[in-house]
Every structure is written in structure tokens, then in C-alpha cells.
Amino acid sequence: MQAPAVPAVQQQQQHCPISVTSSGSRFTTPAVVQAFRLSSSCFFHSSSSSLRILRSRADQPLRRALSIPHHRIEAMASGQHAPISESAAWADLKQHVKTIEGTHLRNLMQDNNRCEELIKEYDGIVVDLSRQRVIHDTVDKLLNLAEEAKLKEKIDQMFDGVHINETENRSVLHAALRAPRDEVINCDGHNVVPAVWDVLDKIDAFSDQIRSGSWLGSTGKPLTDVVAIGIGGSFLGPLFVHTAMQTEPGCAQAAKGRRLRFLANVDPIDVARALLDLNQETTLVVIVSKTFTTAETMLNARTVRTWITSALGVEAVSKHMVAVSTNLKLVKEFGIDPANAFGFWDWVGGRYSVCSAVGVLPLALQYGFSHVKKFLQGAWSIDDHFRSAPLESNLPVLLGLMSVWNVSFLGCPARAILPYCQALAKLAPHIQQVSMESNGKGVSLDGVPLPFGTGEIDFGEPGTNGQHSFYQLIHQGRVIPCDFIGIIKSQQSVYLKGEQVSNHDELMCNFFAQADALAYGKTREELVAEKVPEALIPHKMFSGNRQSLSILLPNLTPYTVGQLLALYEHRVAVQGWIWGINSFDQWGVELGKSLAGKVRTQMNAARTKTQPLSGFNYSTTTLLTRYLQGKTQLLYPDPHDVFPSNVLPGFEK
Incomplete structure (x- = not known):
């Protein structure tokens, strides 16, 4: 049997698998080896004979020549997908790293055309990618990788309600939680948007009852204080949004006279903190647990129930406690009227649940539903953009591709999230969960161990606090890609007479300076020109060439908070789809x-x-x-x- 010519195989490598069969002979000629290697970028739809020469123990020479591990041979034989790292697009990027290693951001930033190409804008948000270690070809190659991973198809599948959470056989439809009333988003053949709005309307009515005083506590007093009990996504997301909204003037006015606290940790110290100075007579408790069986949440719920009943009696539970849950049986057994339970669905993952009753209920109780509705509208703005924009101008896609480039090709396993806005103090902890719980995986969707690492180690702190904490390492230690997030118009305006700039201007001076400091660094020549003593020059040198990106928001309102949330949620999904993992489970x-x-x-x-x-x-x-x-x-x-x-x-x- 004559081996196929390599050029013929190359012509079909991106479109079809190749089948090499054996009639008792062993094939380790260069052409056959190359043929099998090229086929690894395709799906392996193999007949029983197609991979016989690979699975047979007698064909060790070909296996060694191909450098394909045994588990991949078995995966190929069972029709599983090849990992993205075996694709031509991945190999092209690996080769391209050599080009990038020969450049410095100090030089790349001199190319105004390049910088202009890498600054994107949508609905008031400006995303500046010019300080990423990329050139035009890099972006093109990353978009090729996205095509190889069928990224657009994956995005469409998510919005079409396909069960892309394969290990739990569920749709992933957190975008439906913020869809307009007239939108159609199907799950298993049914439009879920009307059901979403049924819950939102119920929250609107209930929160208005509480805030207006038409719903009173068991002793006839208005319920002005809310304690939301949950953990993980039932806590971090709502806390992030609450922290971002509480100093916005309109929200602050709407929340006047009210207090919202969150209880997550089962540590009794957290219970003491959450209940400090609260009065049982004026406190409403929201228990967030889909199954009403989450160990930490339910122990905290029983503890706070004891706090209430010890002062007001058992009958007070129905007036002072409500639930966000789908287990109405356990809700009723706990003492809560099932009519006061607010549901959500199994297609809502915990870390993606802030736009469901999990977050909307406590936030609406604090700020009123009208403000929370604007938050949902902001998130939908990015959802719709993510669904419809071309990949080359799609903000979440570009952000996700930059993260894949930094992690998988430039070898940067961490990311710093650096909002220059104190109201975003809880953004990094929330994104830490969204990102690390989603993409901290070691196997592909097929359950095959991955030959590369996934996910990022996320951390962060608002500027300028972080500058006096961990920026030293970022500037002169390990290379850690940074997300700088700035706000054009502050929630609070302070400009003291005689000062050169306003307080917010001073903050933003650092926002702009830090990104350039990381990119450009400081050279020996510059230090010599400044007459720095020779002994100090090595200590004062900055290598630069440290990548970052900047996100600039026009202001920080409920709407832009929603935009920022959705931007990061979809960015994480893009990374997972490129890597071929399930970003929506958490085993x-x-x-x-x-x-x-x-x-x-x-x-x-x-x-x-x-x-x-x-x-x-x-x-x-x-x-x-x-x-x-x-x-x-x-x-x-x-x-x-x-x-x-x-x-x-x-x-x-």
C-alpha cells in the first residue's frame, strides 16, 4: 500500500478526518506520520479499522513517532474531540510567541495605527487593548483559534438553550434573567422569559410592600433592615452590586433609612457582625438556597430564626423571613409561607445568579425595583452585544481571547483586577469566583485530561490602595496581566479650593500612569541621566513590557454595573470554550x-x-x-x- 502524499492531506486537514488502515503492515513513513498529525486538528470520526494501527500494541513505533499519548488514542477511537492544543491554529500561535518575544511594548506603543485598532467601544464602554503584548497578526491568529473552537456556534448554542452544561445536562441561560419582556429565549422548547418576568414582577410588588410599609413585622413595625443569608454565588454577586450601588446618589437616596447586610460564613463571628445593632422587630431575613439544604446557609438560617423567635415568638417567622428557593416543601417546614418564596431555575448557576431573585430580591428591598431594573438592562446591553457582534469587535470575545493568549501562550497564570473606584471594592472577589470556579478545570468536556493548564488566579484591590500593597511585585517581580478599570464621572465629587485637581482626578492620574509604567518601564539610561547612584540603578530599573488592559466607564450607575458584570461573565465563558472545558459546573x-x-x-x-x-x-x-x-x-x-x-x-x- 502506498502512503498518501502529504500535500493532499494538508488540503483537507481543516475539514475532514483521515483514515489510515492496515492490512498487516506497519506504517511509520514520514508521510503517514504527518498525515496523522495533521488529522489531529479535526474531529476524530473513526471506524473500527481507522485507528487499529494506533490502538494495537504492536504499533509502538508509530505511536512514538506521533507523540500521541495512550489516552488520546482511546479518545480518538471513541469519537471524542481533539484538544484545541492539537489544532493548527494553536500551533500557529505557539510559533508566533517567538515574534512577540522579540518586541517590547515600549516600541509597540509608538504605532498609533496599532493602538487605534486595539481600542474598542460599545454603548459607552471603552476597552483599550493596546498595552497587551499583541500585534495585528496576533489578533488575527487568536480569531482563527476562536473559529477552530467554533466560538460563534457556542455563543449561539448558549442563547438557544442548548444543554451546554453537559456534565449536569443543563442549559446555561443567565442572560435570560435580564432579557426584555418581548425577548424569546427557549429552554427545551419553551420561552423562559415570561417565567422570568413573573418572578421579577412578584419581587417588584413585594419589595414595594416592604419599602412602603404596607407589609409590617409581627409587632406592627415597618421592616427597614434586611439580612440576606446565602453563600458563594448567592452572596458574592449581590454583595458586589450592593457595594457598587450604595454610594450612587440616586440609589443612596432610595435607600435612605434602610440597611442591607449579607451573612455568608458559618463562623458565628459573621452572625454577630450581620446582626449587630439590629432589632428583630424591624428585620426581614432573606434565605437564599435553591434546594434549602445548603449546609452553611441553613445553619445560619436556623441560627437567625432562633434570634427572631427568642424575641418575637415562633409565629413571627412568617412575617420576618422569606426564601429564594425552589424547594417549597422544605420552605414550608422551616416556617415560611411558600407564597413568600421566590423561585429560580436549574439553568441558573450559582455564580451567575445575581440577576435572578438571588440578587434582585435583596437589592430591590434596599434600593427599589426601578434601580435594579436599570442594572438588569445594563447587563442585557452586553448580552445582546455578545450574541450579535462580530468576533473581531465583540468586547467579551476580545477580552477572553487576550486572557487565553496570556495564560496559554505567554505563561501568565494570574490576573490582577484593579478598579480605580472604591465602589467596586467587591468586584475582584466576585470575579474571582466567577472565573476560578468556572475555569479551574483539568479535563475537557469529554473527560480527557488536558495537556495544558486552564483558568487564572484572580485577585485585586481598588486603586490606589493596591499600589501600596502588591504593585511592587507586579512592577518588578512576576509578570501579572492587569485589568485597570476607571470611571470618567465619579459617584461623589470633591474638589477642594486651592488643589491642583479634584480628588477623583488624583485617583485617575494613577489609573493612567500605572498602565504606562507597566508597559514602558524605566531603563538604565534614563536612570543614569537622572544621576541615580550606580549602586541603586539595578534596584530602580523597571523592565516594562508588562501587559495590561484598560476599561473606561462613563460613570458608575446601576446600568454600567450591569454592563461590567456581564462583560466579565461572558469573557470567562469565552475562555472556557476556547480551552474546551465546561465553565458551568463546579465538581x-x-x-x-x-x-x-x-x-x-x-x-x-x-x-x-x-x-x-x-x-x-x-x-x-x-x-x-x-x-x-x-x-x-x-x-x-x-x-x-x-x-x-x-x-x-x-x-x-
């Missing part, structure tokens, strides 16, 4: 929870039945024994002992 959180249950059982047995610990390793047994021996534990404390706010002088709200 990595399960093992620790399971093991905690084992510890809980043994801890209870040791205290109540004096049973010895068993089944743990030596280290865990030693520490757990020390914990049990060193702590006096009341099994059934008086409720007042659970809330030691009175012994926490100076505890900040």
Missing part, C-alpha cells in the same frame, strides 16, 4: 464538603457519646483531638450566648 467543591460531613459526624459522636475518633490520618486525628480537648462546648446554648455582639466593643458594622 471541585464537592470533595471537601463530603469530608466535612465525616468530621461533623465524628465530632458529634466524640462530644455526645465520648466515642474515640477513627478513620482519619495521624495528622488530622492529632489536630482534631487538640481542638476537641481545648474547647468547652455548650451543646444547647441559650440563644443570647450565640450572639455575643454586646462583648464586641467597637465592632464595625
